[in-house]
Amino acid sequence: MSFKLLDSGWADEIDAGVRATPGSILIVCPFIKRRTAERLLSVGPPADFRIVTRFDLNAFNAGVSDLDALELLLQSGAKIRGIVGVHSKMYVFGSTRAIVTSANLTESAMFKNKEFGFTTDDPDISFQCHNYFKGLWDCTKRDLTASTIEEWRLKLAPLRAGARIGSQLPDFGEVVRAVSPFVLEPPTETPLQSFVKFFGRADNRAALTTLVEEEVIRSGSHWACTYPKGKRPRQVQDGAVMFMARMVQARSDYVIYGRAIGRKHRPNLDDATQADLALREWKENWPHYVRVHDPIFVNGPLSAGVSMVDMMEELGAASFAPTQRNLARGNGDNINPRRAIMRKPHMELTPQACRWISDRLDKALLRHGMLDLTKPSFDFPTD
Secondary structure: OOEEEEOOOHHHHHHHHHHOOOOEEEEEOOOEOHHHHHHHOOOOOOOEEEEEEOOEHHHHHHOOOOHHHHHHHHHOOOEEEEEOOOOOEEEEEOOOEEEEEOOOEOHHHHHHOOOOEEEEOOHHHHHHHHHHHHHHHHOOOOOOOHHHHHHHHHHHHHHHOOOOOOOOOOEOOEOOOOOEOOEOOOOOOOOOOEEEEEEOOHHHOEOOOOEHHHHHHHHOOOOEEEEOOOOOOOOOOOOOEEEEEEEEOHHHOEEEEEEEEEOOOOOOOOEOOHHHHHHOHHHHOOOEEEEEEEEEEEOOEHHHOEEHHHHHHHHHHHHEHHHHHHHHOOOHHHOOHHHHOOOOOEEEEOHHHHHHHHHHHHHHHHHHOEOOOOOOOOOOOOO
16 A cells, blocks of 8 residues: 655656556546646546536636536546535545545646645545545536537637626536535635725825735735724624725725635734734734634735725625615615725625625636745744
């Protein structure tokens, strides 16, 4: 039995699994490109060839996954199903060989990126991988067809011709609610709370050309959202989604450049320390924290983020929980979202606004990628 940890050479490992000519190949992989699909078929398809992937048209439009690849696999006898938000990458060849990795079936992942994971022929691990795949497969019902692929091509054709996207493209995957260590919770679920946290001041708005990386380093928003002295953020509860927004010069806008999961504020424990003040003197006036985990940021300039002005113009009073409540109560004086955010460190979003932002932020992340927060330039608190 073998077990190897790897951060490269995934094409060789996939090829080895294919050459073993197993009776089955089971794959869970969000993004698949044509060339890597051809490698899978280099010695012919197995009798049992099943794939779980994403059917998000935004991914196909952005070019991170190929309809051509799915069509080729389908023509070769594969059964393919889609799950909303699937994020794991797992390849099981036959009854004993398994690969669990961060690598998608793309040329970049196979040959360029530092993707981490393991390969094994341990039958116990392979059995668990089989069970994981079976759990996902049994939760889905719809097999991909050639006619469905053609319908998707027709939906994407106007965009290839240069037409603008009027709204977020649909995701035709199925929602699987089963909790798993390998798959993200479906992004269609709306959290109990969501906020947009504002960074910067009206007198120091950033240029749209400012890199998100620079803003994250400046603000420390990869581990905490800061609040002004004497105004503790008692509203935020554990598990709230925190969208980070920077005040920018253009249109007096606020650009959302990332998100994280917040934790309830704890007085004293969640206040700036002397070490924090030594790194960022401005925390003297902004010393209270909502600490965050699982942060994700767009890897590009602020212009690649999501405009709050666009959201407020489209959703109006439905942008924020307070303005929506005022509208429902017939309080017409306090329903303007642009006025509501003045001098506020954060605003609670409506479920509708949370989905609006999430859809566009996910699209920005697909186009530009995510910041690598393992760089030493991103400091984290010692405690």
